[in-house]
Each structure stands twice: as structure tokens, then as C-alpha cells.
Amino acid sequence: MHMADALLSPAVGGTMWAVSAGMIAYSSAKIRTGLDEKKVPLMGVLGAFLFAAQMINFTIPATGSSGHLGGGLLLAILLGPHAAFLTIASVLIVQAMFFADGGLLALGCNIFNMGFVTAYLVYPLVYRKILGRDPNQGRMALAIMVSAIVGLQLGPFGVVLETHFSGISELPFKTFLLLMQPIHLPIGIVEGLVTLAVVSFVYKARPEILQAALDAHPIGLHPVRNVLLSFLAAAIVTGGIVSWYASENPDGLEWAIARVTGKDDLQEPGKGVYSMMAAIQQSTAFLPDYSFRKTASGERPEIIKQNPASGKVGTSISGILGALITLVIVFVTGFVLRRRPAT
């Protein structure tokens, strides 16, 4: 479930970008210093494998619909947290660019929701904890199932939080939560079953791969704690900076507009009808006492009288009209540029 640019506010998107960039720097440093270099091509090729595997569908029993592998947990099991995090991040980056999944600003959110949650929360705190010190098949099955379900509850929860704090969607927090979490329960179960089947296959064919992954990252409290602490620090710092700016001036750009147009408080979304109406009027109005619009509203009394805030109809009609004209101009520009001889 990819978070999308269209549902994000700059503050939330920027914060999540900063957090994810910090995590990428951390895991890159870990890989450069700690791991055997053999893993670098392996990570790249496994990232490509994840794409290839996601292209193959299977039918989900009892429903008749089809699904595909998510694969984040599989990578974490095979590669360990740091390498898996970077691989998932690279997959998401390529998806954002080539498949238009989510978008560029939402990358921060997506890397967090899928990469960080899987590699740095679910893998060390759920999977390794259940697996314990001497893993066996039964424990592994349980660990994979629980991890997949937990991961696919936490990820969508992140989406809900990010959407909520961005405030573009009108969905109430609770409704959205009740919509997202139950949908992802069966998805998590299916993901767990498929991951388990693939891991058992690999275990039967080449057990040393899984053994190497387990040996490479012995469970100690330190790495997890370091990661959590650094994440917490990053979140507090970036969140603090962003919210400070946000409280100082609701939105840097809004504030600048207020300065430019000489008005304060352009928009207060969600604070009653009046302010919303005022918001849309002000945000669509170019210079409030613009003479053209006054004429327009004067000439159309039959429309105007339905509206308490006078002049709005004129702006809305001219807004729609203007948007159409702008679109035409855009198309013509594109067309003219296209017909131009090659440079």
C-alpha cells in the first residue's frame, strides 16, 4: 500500500523524507563498515528479483482473487536488517520513478512504512525474538506468520497517520483506521503463508543461506536500541523543526502569501463553514477588490443573492473559465514546442 504525494502535506512529507534519509545514511554506513562486500551485488540482484517476483500472481485460496508477494520480510530474513532496508528502499525508489507508485515526495513515507518497519522494527523485535537462540522449523513458521501480520498492520497504520496529519483527506482518523487495518489482516496472512513457503523451499534446497543470515546478525540489544534511539532523535529534531515553523507561520508559503497580499490567515481548513468558504474564496481570488469581479457580481444578481458572501460566484465562474483557458494555453504551448524543428 503506497502512500501518495496527492494526500501529503509538505510538512509531513518533508519530515518523513528527513527520517528516511537518516536511516539510509545509517544503514549505508553499517554496510560499508560491517558486512562482507559479497553482499553488495547480492542486494542489487535480489532487489531486481523482488520486482520479478511481484510480477507473478497466484490465486488466493477460497476467494478466487489473485495476489502477489510483497517481499520485504523475505528480504529481511535472507539479508538481515541493514541490507534489507537498503534493498527495499531501492525497490521503492525505482517503483516511484518507473511505475508511478506514490510519487517522489511520498518516497520518504513509503521507505519508512515498508522498509523501516519491516527491517528495523518487525525483523529484530518480532521475527528474531520469536525465533530465539536455537531456531527450528515450527518456530520459524510461527515467527514468519506473526511478523508478516504485524508488519502489514504497522505499515498501513503509518499510512493512516501520515494521511491524517497531512489533512488533505477528509476521512476521519477512526474511520480510516477501521477501514485500513482489517483489510490488511488477510493480506498479512497471505503474505506470511507465501513468505513461509518460499523460505522453507530455500531452507530445503540451500540451508546455508538462511544459516548465514542468522549468524551474520546475532541478536543483541545494542543494534536495535541504537537504531531506535537514532530514529527517535531524528524524529524529534525534524518534527520539532517542522512544527516550530508550522506554529510560527501555518505554512511557510501561506505566510509568504499573506505578506505579499497583505492579508493574514489565508486558510484555516476544517474550522467551520465560514472559514472554509472564506478560504476558498480567498485562495481562488486574485486581489480581493479587483474591479472586474465587482462588475461581474453586479451584473448577475440572480446568482449572487443565493450567496451570503457576495462576489464568490463571480470568482468561481471566472475561476473555472480561467482554468479552462489556462489548459488550452498549456496544450497550445506544448503543441507549438513539439512542432518546432529539432534542436
Next chain:
Amino acid sequence: MGIDESFRGLRLLDQLAFGETAVHRLDPRAKVLVTLIYVVTVISFGKYDLSALIPFFIFPAVMISVGKLPAGFVTRKILLLSPFVLMVGIFNPIFDRETLVRIGPIGISGGWISCTSIVVRTMLTLGAALILVGVTGLPAICSALEKMGMPRVLAVQILFLYRYLFVLAEESGRVSKAREMRSFGRRGLGMQTFSSLVGHLLLRTWQRAERVHMAMLARGFNGEFHTRKEFDFGLRDLLFLFGWTALFISLRFWNLSQFLGDLLTGIFS
């Protein structure tokens, strides 16, 4: 979306980056920066802003035309809106029923405006990402990001992924087609076949990675990737960067659609 179709899209998008137009020749850093500024500007509008977003279609239109990208392909890709965004967006008219705009007898609620705004944002932001790839190419974007501070390990990782994406996508396409041809209707498309299929693919991939690594070591790989073109940031790139940025900022503060509309209604009334 079937394997064939998504794979063909990938191929086509990859090929587009080999174009030789004025935008293709620009420094990738300039293009990455302009795209990021564009996306942030579009996102920064309030949720009821709709008319002010329309002038922003100028950026994709100009880039598609000057970069000679296939307009139909890009438009189709953008119009394939993510179902998740649509699902979330469609709730806006349900929860936000206050009438904001009235045109004669028809009242338009704030929810419909913000829902349309979400759709327009999706088209603008996703289009920007696709266009960036189409006029730059992933390897060049990667080296640009690396010069701008992305860790080397991630850059190498993305380049590796990209190199083997085509190889493995072809392989999985073959495997998947073979399975479909052997399973009439339903049998054999279930999870059991899938997991052993993917398991085999994984093991082959793993062995391939080992061979690749050895081959690379034999050729003296030291963690450095060399791209085909070397770029240097020139006056042309600076103009591109500042020109677009100035346009985005002025369109952010000044509603062009509204201005044109006011002008027209003023003339005719």
C-alpha cells in the same frame, strides 16, 4: 496490469532516456532539483485549491514537447490513477458536504473540490516523476543524487537493481507464461506452485549474483560505477533551474487561472 504490459512500459521508459534533445542534454542535477521543487510547490497548495493548480500543467506539457516524449504513453500512465488514492479521495465528498461554490442552481460541495484537487495533484506529481525518468534516465538520476549527497552504497544498489531488473523481469515473464500455459483455468495457479516457482527463481538469482560478483572482481570492480556521460553544471542548467523555479513560485502566489477568468468575465459583462 499483466507482466507483458508493465514490462513493455518499463522498456519504453528506459529507451526514452537515450533521446538527444535540449532537455536530455541538461545536467541531471538541474532536472532532479526542478522536479523536486515542482512537486513540493504543487503539494503545498491548500486542499480546496483547484484553479490555481491548473497552470502547473505547463511544466509537463513543455517537458513532454521539448523532450519529445510520447505524450500518449505518459498521459496513459498518469491516468492510471492509483486505486488507493481514488479510494481515499472519494471519501471527501461524503464527509465534506458543505456547499462552497454555487453556479446557478447547482451547488458544489467542498468535498468534490478537494477530491478533484487530489486527482489533479496525483496527475501532476506522478507525471513529474515519469517525465524526470524519461528525459534523464535512471543511471544519470542516480549519479546526480549521489553528487547531491546520497550514500554511495545506495547508488550502487539502485544501479545494480536496474541492471538486473530487465534480465529478471524477462525470466519471470517466461516462467509465468509457461505456468499459465500448463494450467488450464485454475489448477496450478495456486500458492503451492507459486512458492516453488519463486523459490527456484530466487535460488537461480542467488547463484547469478555470486557469478556476477566473481566476474566483476575479475574485472577489477572497486565499488565505482562509470556512467556514459559526464556532466558539468553550466549556464544553460542554471537558467533552466532558475527559470522554472521562478515560474513555480510566481504561479504559487499568483492564481493565473483566476486572473484570466476575471479578465474574460470582465470583458463580456
